[in-house]
Amino acid sequence: MKKTAPVNKIIPFSNVDGPGNRTSIFFQGCSLECLFCHNPETIRLCRHCGACVPVCPAHALRESGGRVVWNPSACVQCDACLKACPHLASPRVREMTAEEVFAEIRRTAPYIDGITVSGGECSLRHAFLQELFPMVHSLGKTCLMDSNGSLDYRQFPALLSECDGVMLDIKAVDLQWCRTLLGNDGRMPLANLDFLLQAGRLQEVRTVIFPGFPEENGRTVRYVAERIGDRCDYKIIRYRPFGVRPDGIRLLGDECTAQEDAEAYAALARSLGASRARVI
Numbered sequence: 001m002k003k004t005a006p007v008n009k010i011i012p013f014s015n016v017d018g019p020g021n022r023t024s025i026f027f028q029g030c031s032l033e034c035l036f037c038h039n040p041e042t043i044r045l046c047r048h049c050g051a052c053v054p055v056c057p058a059h060a061l062r063e064s065g066g067r068v069v070w071n072p073s074a075c076v077q078c079d080a081c082l083k084a085c086p087h088l089a090s091p092r093v094r095e096m097t098a099e100e101v102f103a104e105i106r107r108t109a110p111y112i113d114g115i116t117v118s119g120g121e122c123s124l125r126h127a128f129l130q131e132l133f134p135m136v137h138s139l140g141k142t143c144l145m146d147s148n149g150s151l152d153y154r155q156f157p158a159l160l161s162e163c164d165g166v167m168l169d170i171k172a173v174d175l176q177w178c179r180t181l182l183g184n185d186g187r188m189p190l191a192n193l194d195f196l197l198q199a200g201r202l203q204e205v206r207t208v209i210f211p212g213f214p215e216e217n218g219r220t221v222r223y224v225a226e227r228i229g230d231r232c233d234y235k236i237i238r239y240r241p242f243g244v245r246p247d248g249i250r251l252l253g254d255e256c257t258a259q260e261d262a263e264a265y266a267a268l269a270r271s272l273g274a275s276r277a278r279v280i
């Protein structure tokens, strides 16, 4: 039987998921439960509890054999099911083989520089990606991973040899702050930061700046900047409360990080040698 992976969505053309024009594939399911996640409906796999079925105004959801089945052609993308789900999941997920995903990429191939796989957490689908990436390379296109760094990349040399670069989140460096923010001690992304740099596979690092947490922000930015220098891009991202679930808002607030505050952290990073740091 062919391997499949749960695909939340495929965006045919994106210019915000890596360099150039890219097709972005978002997998369902994550290894972290970050309090500031903007897409919390991608965190877990559907448990088929049925709670979302009655709220669908388009009758695009039905129960069959103990499973909730989604009819994409009836769906009006109103997101009522996502709001009704108590499990940080979505019923709008397709189980796809690498060949099926590749068939969609072939359609956009003449117009893109490559693909970016994201999530959820794309590295949970490492076996699937090892099938997909060579297919994409056969078209002369690049393959980037947008990753939270929770996979031990040292254990997957075959995956890395097929991957053109990892866009790595370093969300925090203080272990206690990591536990609060991510539900995880955050050691693995730090190990991956060093490993991917040495392996020449670090495309960029991203750090979110939170309002009201200057010590935590500063520690993270300093740690990353001193390691990466000018060897990769460093994207400083403003915290934005849109889509964040209530426990995240309670901790992090309902205000965006001010642009000038984010710029100050980018300047700090540049002053420490990360010459490619900028706010996005």
Ligand code: SF4
Pocket (backbone or CB within 6 Å): 055, 056, 057, 058, 059, 060, 061, 070, 074, 075, 076, 077, 078, 079, 080, 081, 082, 092
């Ligand atoms: S987004 Fe969800 S609730 Fe809305 S039409 Fe589609 S399946 Fe139904």
Ligand code: SF4
Pocket (backbone or CB within 6 Å): 045, 046, 047, 048, 049, 050, 051, 052, 053, 068, 081, 084, 085, 086, 087, 088, 089, 090, 091
């Ligand atoms: S998407 Fe959520 S509410 Fe709907 S069946 Fe799955 S787990 Fe239940």
